Amino acid sequence: xxxxxxxxxxxxxxxxxxxxxxxxxxxxxxxxxxxxxxxxxxxxxxxxxxxxxxxxxxxxxxxxxxxxxxxxxxxxxxxxxxxxxxxxxxxxxxxxxxxxxxxxxxxxxxxx
Amino acid sequence: xxxxxxxxxxxxxxxxxxxxxxxxxxxxxxxxxxxxxxxxxxxxxxxxxxxxxxxxxxxxxxxxxxxxxxxxxxxxxxxxxxxxxxxxxxxxxxxxxxxxxxxxxxxxxxxxxxx
Numbered sequence: 001x002x003x004x005x006x007x008x009x010x011x012x013x014x015x016x017x018x019x020x021x022x023x024x025x026x027x028x029x030x031x032x033x034x035x036x037x038x039x040x041x042x043x044x045x046x047x048x049x050x051x052x053x054x055x056x057x058x059x060x061x062x063x064x065x066x067x068x069x070x071x072x073x074x075x076x077x078x079x080x081x082x083x084x085x086x087x088x089x090x091x092x093x094x095x096x097x098x099x100x101x102x103x104x105x106x107x108x109x110x111x112x
Numbered sequence: 113x114x115x116x117x118x119x120x121x122x123x124x125x126x127x128x129x130x131x132x133x134x135x136x137x138x139x140x141x142x143x144x145x146x147x148x149x150x151x152x153x154x155x156x157x158x159x160x161x162x163x164x165x166x167x168x169x170x171x172x173x174x175x176x177x178x179x180x181x182x183x184x185x186x187x188x189x190x191x192x193x194x195x196x197x198x199x200x201x202x203x204x205x206x207x208x209x210x211x212x213x214x215x216x217x218x219x220x221x222x223x224x225x226x227x
Contacts (some may be wrong), residue, residue, distance in 0.1 A: 001125075021146050037212070039214075041214075048207055048217040048218065048220055049149075049157055049207070049214075049217055051213070051214055054213060054215070060215060092157065094143075094155060094213070096212060099162075100171075100173045100174075101159040101162075103156050103157050103158070104156070105156055106156050
């Protein structure tokens, strides 16, 4: 299975400041169809996971533009330009290129 | 509005069975891949199975292969997960998710396997 790693695992942030989460995969996430199925999910306390970013850098409908994704191959990043209180939760990267799809361990974002 | 509503969870003894359902509305269910994903208490999500729009392409995680069966009824807009030979390690909230890599998720249903 593809192993996804994230850093940091805990990220205390100041409101209004930027935040960045790194995600690495144990093998390339470039699919044979040419797409890279690296997604980012947000899970707020007590809620279901919500997809924020798909195929590395595409924001899902309704996702604020302060969220952005980048990267290629095996190295990816999620950035929040200015953290707001509603961004508290756990963020997971997830690969949908190789079955079984796998998630990273999660990065817990909270407010300092 | 897209809605996915899971049901059928509960407390079951080891070795027992449960059938989960996921009722879909607000979109063309028959056009989408669908998935089951589970999340054990305090842990991250784990993909369990997926089924294509026609129901003729199905894959499972190794941990459930031979014990779980995913199916769908496109006429009823419903996804199913038949779970047999349940183990303590299957205890989790089970979510259904839509699309290639889960663009919409339900609220989940809790399955507890314990004697």
